Amino acid sequence: MPGMQDGLIGWLSVMACTISAVPAWLRWLRVAQREHYIANETSRFAGRWWTSSPLNWLAGIIACAGLAVAPLWPAGALATAAVTAVGPLGLGVRGRSSPLVWTRRLQTLALVSGVFGLALLALGAVFGSAPAAAAAIALAAPVVVDLACRATAPLERRLAERFTDNAADKLRRVAPTVVAITGSYGKTSTKGALTHLASSSFFLLASPASYNNRAGLARTINENLTPGTEVFVAEMGTYGPGEIADLCTWIPPDIAVITAVGPVHLERFRSEDRVLAAKSEILEHAGTLVLPIDDPRLAHLAKRYRSEGRRVVTCSGRTLENPWKPEASTGAAPSTPPDLSADVSVVEYQGETTVLVGNQMLADHLVVPTRPGNLACAIAIALELGVTKEELQKKLATLPAVAHRLEPITTPSGLHVLDDTYNSNPAGCLAALAALKRMGKASKRLVVVTPGMIELGSRQVQENMDFAARAAAVASHLVIVGRLNRRALLAGADRCIAECGTGAQTITVPTRQAAVAWVRQHTESGDAVLYENDLPDHFP
Secondary structure (H helix, E strand, C coil): CHHHHHHHHHHHHHHHHHHHHHHHHHHHHHHHHHCCCCCCHHHHHHHHHHCCCHHHHHHHHHHHHHHHHCCCCCCHHHHHHHHHHHCCCCCCCCCCCCCCCCCHHHHHHHHHHHHHHHHHHHHHHHHCCHHHHHHHHHHCHHHHHHHHHHHHHHHHHHHHHHHHHHHHHHHHHHCCEEEEEECCCCHHHHHHHHHHHHCCCCCEEECCCCCCCHHHHHHHHHHHCCCCCCEEEEECCCCCCCHHHHHHHHCCCCEEEECCCCCCCHHHHCCHHHHHHHHHHHHCCCCEEEEECCCHHHHHHHHHHHHCCCEEEEEEEEECCCCCCCCCCCCCCCCCCCCCCCCEEEEEECCEEEEEECCEEEEEEECCCCCHHHHHHHHHHHHHHCCCHHHHHHHHCCCCCECCECEEEECCCCCEEEEECCCCCHHHHHHHHHHHHHHCCCCCCEEEEECCCCCCHHHHHHHHHHHHHHHHHHCCEEEEECCCCHHHHHHHHHHHHHHHCCCCEEEEECCHHHHHHHHHHHCCCCCEEEEECCCCCCCC
């Protein structure tokens, strides 16, 4: 009788773990989809989630303990099943800001990962304990999903080749001038500014939104490139070495641009030198190179390529703390700082922008929503394409904001909003704080809402502390969203108070929705709020 009871408990445990694996599988499939099906990313996110809060720590320990005793006590697997059915707490199955979408690729991944899971369960039943195997599969669902991502990658690449071949053929037939833009940040803003500056002069197509990978660019060309298109602007992103080089084999650029190199995606690249190497792949075979020389590394590249006889257009974009204007009598710039040796220079002071081409002023007293460095790159590309200076002067006066990138909005209630939710880099954060500070002259309260910056590798804690210290010095309230960077942001705000004797009031909220609710409840007409970065809800 005891043996029969043990057998029944064992099979009940297997069934419970198998059922609990379904919501677990769906959670981690959603993470895999949001992270572009890159192998190992799901497991990395699992580590973040299970250590994101004391409750998740405790739940994870219970799940592991249940798995550890399951070979000897099958009922222990029930604890693992219960935890994996609902945990980690906070990571939903369907998702709000990043919902699960049952694309063909996701269906393939679900099928392959399910087969892997059943195979592991069968092996566990034959060579060990079926309850323990079932518990292990439920708990290790992120690892199995990662294995499936790796296994299906060659198939997905082969399936995608038909679309990229069609795109490459269409691009050859239409034969537009190809402008390829990459950079750690500023790609989309530069693309948006260029589109505005050049669209009246040329029949221009730009890759939409952040369609900057193989699939997105192939889709853009196949669906939107039409005969007569004169300029195609391709934003190119990368998660590793070789990706941009591969894109350039079938989208060969005539003009190649690196907007910036900074501490972005360091969790994948490990160092800025590797980021620079990956971004520089865009320059190898382009006819003209556009490089911002404010960064010494890019200035070195510009000098090197010029010495090799390549055509290089240099640009510079700076925000000054001290007043400066070019000499009104001649339009010539002084030889003193800022350094205006670049072919195109954009200088901002107290919200007003000056544009110079060589030593001649193109525009002055501009109020533009684009950061100086990005605007300088866009102007340099436009001039290289053949847009006239007269056309640029007209277009610069009406330059629109790029959605979610320091986009100014005034709500019906009179609240002034700076929407910078698509930015997550230290330079962009400082620019956003400077813009918020300028609004302080006419605003009652200044509020910063942020989950902090991500994918900064070993620098993430320090960069978020520094950002919070600066934000606390500018704002009256700092609303910290989520748990991922909470400790670093709070430490930075505290550092500001310790050093300055004053600082922002800090508020912690679990989600973006809760942050928006706080802002609506605690602000009024005339206040200003900066939404700096916004993490989708597959982040803790």
